Amino acid sequence: MYEMYQNVDFTLADLDLLWRGLQWTLLVWSASMVLGIGLGFVLGLVAHARVPVLSQLVTVFVETFRNSPLLVQLFLVFYGLPLVTPFSPGPAEAAIFTVAINTAAFTVVNLVAALDALPRGQWQAAGAFGLSYGQTMRYIVLPQAIRTALPPTMNLAVSQLQTTSLVSIIGVADLTRVGTMLYTRTLKPFLIWPAIGLIYFILAKILSVLAVRVERRLQTKNSWFQAAA
Amino acid sequence: MRIDFSPVLARLDYLLSGLSLTVMVSLAAIVLSFAIGVLVATSRISRYRTVRILAAGYIDLFRNTPFLVQLFFLYFGLPEIGIPTEPVTTGILALSLTAAAGNAEIVRSGIETVPRGVVEAGRSYGLSALQVYRYVILPIALRVAWRPLGNAFVNLVLTTSILSTITVNDLTGNANNISSETFKPFEVYLVVLVIYCAVTFTVSAVVNAVYALFFARMAERPVIRGQAA
Amino acid sequence: MIELSNVDKHYGSLQVLSNVSMHFADGEVTAILGPSGAGKSTLIRCINCLEAISGGDIVVNGKSVRDKRAVLDIQKQTSMVFQHFNLYPHLTALQNITLAPIKVLRKNKADVEAQARGLLDMVGLASKGDRHPAELSGGEQQRVGICRALAMNPQHLLLDEVTSAIDPEMTAEVLRVIEELAGTGTTLILVTHEIEFARRIADKVAFMEGGKLVAHSDAETFFNHQSEERISRFVDKMKH
Numbered sequence: 134m135y136e137m138y139q140n141v142d143f144t145l146a147d148l149d150l151l152w153r154g155l156q157w158t159l160l161v162w163s164a165s166m167v168l169g170i171g172l173g174f175v176l177g178l179v180a181h182a183r184v185p186v187l188s189q190l191v192t193v194f195v196e197t198f199r200n201s202p203l204l205v206q207l208f209l210v211f212y213g214l215p216l217v218t219p220f221s222p223g224p225a226e227a228a229i230f231t232v233a234i235n236t237a238a239f240t241v242v243n244l245v246a247a248l249d250a251l252p253r254g255q256w257q258a259a260g261a262f263g264l265s266y267g268q269t270m271r272y273i274v275l276p277q278a279i280r281t282a283l284p285p286t287m288n289l290a291v292s293q294l295q296t297t298s299l300v301s302i303i304g305v306a307d308l309t310r311v312g313t314m315l316y317t318r319t320l321k322p323f324l325i326w327p328a329i330g331l332i333y334f335i336l337a338k339i340l341s342v343l344a345v346r347v348e349r350r351l352q353t354k355n356s357w358f359q360a361a362a
Numbered sequence: 363m364r365i366d367f368s369p370v371l372a373r374l375d376y377l378l379s380g381l382s383l384t385v386m387v388s389l390a391a392i393v394l395s396f397a398i399g400v401l402v403a404t405s406r407i408s409r410y411r412t413v414r415i416l417a418a419g420y421i422d423l424f425r426n427t428p429f430l431v432q433l434f435f436l437y438f439g440l441p442e443i444g445i446p447t448e449p450v451t452t453g454i455l456a457l458s459l460t461a462a463a464g465n466a467e468i469v470r471s472g473i474e475t476v477p478r479g480v481v482e483a484g485r486s487y488g489l490s491a492l493q494v495y496r497y498v499i500l501p502i503a504l505r506v507a508w509r510p511l512g513n514a515f516v517n518l519v520l521t522t523s524i525l526s527t528i529t530v531n532d533l534t535g536n537a538n539n540i541s542s543e544t545f546k547p548f549e550v551y552l553v554v555l556v557i558y559c560a561v562t563f564t565v566s567a568v569v570n571a572v573y574a575l576f577f578a579r580m581a582e583r584p585v586i587r588g589q590a591a
Numbered sequence: 592m593i594e595l596s597n598v599d600k601h602y603g604s605l606q607v608l609s610n611v612s613m614h615f616a617d618g619e620v621t622a623i624l625g626p627s628g629a630g631k632s633t634l635i636r637c638i639n640c641l642e643a644i645s646g647g648d649i650v651v652n653g654k655s656v657r658d659k660r661a662v663l664d665i666q667k668q669t670s671m672v673f674q675h676f677n678l679y680p681h682l683t684a685l686q687n688i689t690l691a692p693i694k695v696l697r698k699n700k701a702d703v704e705a706q707a708r709g710l711l712d713m714v715g716l717a718s719k720g721d722r723h724p725a726e727l728s729g730g731e732q733q734r735v736g737i738c739r740a741l742a743m744n745p746q747h748l749l750l751d752e753v754t755s756a757i758d759p760e761m762t763a764e765v766l767r768v769i770e771e772l773a774g775t776g777t778t779l780i781l782v783t784h785e786i787e788f789a790r791r792i793a794d795k796v797a798f799m800e801g802g803k804l805v806a807h808s809d810a811e812t813f814f815n816h817q818s819e820e821r822i823s824r825f826v827d828k829m830k831h
Contacts, residue, residue: 200516200562201555202523205534209555212541213548217365298428302527309430316438323442326435330427337426479677486639486673487691487743488666497690501681 147315154311155332161225161307162297165232166290172233173240178270180241181248191241198238204299207231211303228300232293239289240282247281248274283351287344294337308332369544370553380536381557387454387532388519388561394458395518396511399465404495406470417466424463429524432456437528453525461518465511472507473499505577512569516562523558533557592617592652593638593669593747593778599646600633600802607633609802610647617746620779622789622810625799626825631782632674634799635749638780639671652746667695670745674752676732678724684711684735685720688742696743703742710738714768730761737768748772750781786829790814798822 180191198206210231215221222230251274259269301310312329316322370377405417424432433456440447476499484494504511526535537554541547593615600608608630615621623631636642638649640662651668654661678687688707692698711720714734724732733753740748750769754762766788773779773792783789789796789810796813798806806813806822817823 197555197559200520201558202520202534204523204526205537205551205554205558208534208538208541208547209551213551216546217548292425295426295428298430299524301430309428312431312434316434321442322435322438326431326439330431330435333428333431334423334426477677479673479675480679482641483671483673483677483679483739484691486641486666486671487739488663488695489691493694497694498679502679505681 143315143319150311150314151308151332154306154308155336157225157305157307157310158294158297158336161228161232161300161305162294164229165236165297166293168229169233169236169293170240170286170290173237174244176237177241177244177248180245182266195238195241198235199242203231203235203296204302206235207299207303224300224304227303228297228305232297232300235296236289236293240286243282243285243289244278247278250281251277280351284348287348291337291340291344294340295333298333365549366546367549367553369546370540370549373540373544376540377533377536377554377557380531380533381561383450383530384519384522384532384534385561387450387457387522387525387530388515388565390454391457391461391518391522392515394454395461395465398458398462400469400500402462402466403469403473406466407473421463421466424460425467429456429460429521430527432460433524433528449525449528449530453522453528453530457518457521457525461514461521464514464517468507468510468514469503472503472505475506476502508569508573508577512566512573515569516565519562519565520558593780594650595634595638595647596650597647598634598637598644598649600630600637600642601645607802608637608644611799611802611804612647613797613804613807615747615778615780617778618774618776619794620773620792621781621795621797622793623780623782623797623799624784624786624789624826624829625805629799630802631799632751635671635751635780635782638665638747639669639749640665641671663695667743668745669747669749670740670743672733672736672740672748672750672753675756676724676729676736678732678735678739680724683721683723684716684727684738687724687735688739691739692742707738707742710741711735713771714738715764728761729757730764733757733765734768737765741772745777747778747780750779750783752782752784755784784829786826798825 176191176194180188180195182188207227210222211224211227214227255273255277256269259273264272297307298309301307301313304310308329312325316325319325402417402420405413406421408414408417433453436456437447437449437452440452480502481494481499484498485491489497522532523534525532526538529535531539533554537550541550544550595611595613598608598611599606611630611634623634625631633642637644637656638651640656644656649656651665654664656662656665678684679690682690685704685707688710689700689703692703692706693700708717708720711717714737716731716734716738719727719731724735727735733756736753737750753769754765757765762785766785769779769781770788770792779792781789781793793810796806796808796810797804798813806819813822814826817826
């Protein structure tokens, strides 16, 4: 009886489904990376500037989100927020928001490490020329710190692509969700999951290549900048 | 709606029973992923080309596909080729395989810091290849790899939460149950978030203690004083 | 007894040893001299089976280095002391010395430790057995290196420029240890730049240049009746 309802054939419609899943995956990933890295950048500056109270809050935020599972964070936002706040995000909003926050926490760590790695002499030299904190930050410290923080942050972004698969659990129709849909219909896990995995694999490879290219570009730009200075 | 933790705290014992499974699964996967990781790392730099390529492929595959997809493939796919699966053991297996890929890269870069001359000294006095690995190369490599490995262990603990998707009743799994019983998702997941933080801080503390106990006395780098440039 | 016959060694097209034939008798002290890149270190590394020879043969107590099954036996009879010490950085001085005797010779741990303490005492490091290499000076590390080689009770000791990586003021103590070993029945083969030291303790001197053995004679003849102008000049230059 069961067999009758099982539609084991794949159709062109399934390809369309995969294509839409791919778009969702890329949308969630790119939106959360832009928001997350941007937010992490700002919070990193706050943490580094030792703003009273604010810096401590950032530290608590960073440690909490780095040391808890993204899945629980997703559940907290998607199921929890609507019951205690006026916000009731849909799956996609909750997904983008959570992955962004998670990414921000790791970005803060990368940026603060890069800022701390700069020799104190840079600050003193800039102070001697009468540059303000903001000017020193903008023209001297940040350009160097960003260069240091960039490779780990790009690695983070590439690996967060895999992490976005978790948003399927709160109902975003991403690639993994499409995999689950196809699996429950065809019951061919041995075929479907490797196929889905392969798409992620190819995406990850493309992103790694792009990351290396961006890195190299910025590196040469910076060395030119330093040589000219 | 008011925030009220009492229904959640009333089920704290249930949450903690989930925690004990999380700890058990984490420990098993840490040990297994470490062992497989060392094996893959040594294969990655084997003198046999085929072994090297296989190990590199393994690492590439597991690092560039989502854990959720790997988990679904094993849990739903293995029965299709006649291997019955059970959530907890399949979960431990999947976690170990994926974490091993990361550990392998960490251990390999540790091995690459071992000075050639030291390895040669071991060979020179007649230690077999296996003995050189066990008594010379690995202890030196592990010192370098230990802290990154510690981060990987923390990551692994966080990843165990994903096993709840294949019905493992770990901390996250039990949290889901309490959430649907009490309709207090925000409070439940917030408490769980804090518990995960406590677990990962404990893991980090243990990692640091082990470092202080076993590795701290060695030189920062195995530098030979007075060595001619 | 070590017998080299027509030994060739090349890395790709680079010839490092060419047609070297020589003989090291038991209990004899041989100093191998020559300019950098002459192949001196390669020669003793080949004896120790750390590198494979490309042609000819090296026979240690009747066993050929070309025979894979003989490698372990040869390595047990020939112990190497390295230019850069190559101590195991994760082990204490004592553990550095006892590792191979316990794992390779399968000796009793307590016996080996007692022997190691004796050796450390002999080189003046009795109190430093529990230090890690990073906590020792270069000269101290090299003395531990010598103990490590001696703990294997080798019949032949191969010393590869053992003082060249040590601060000058530390070399004397290392040389003193080696000097004490001469005449104890252990065959010493030392690659060195310390001409004065070689003159003092060597029975035989070999001179190598460009991968070839140019001279091999007893020390008296080598230093006092040198017929080759080139070698005399090299020796004179090395004195300073």
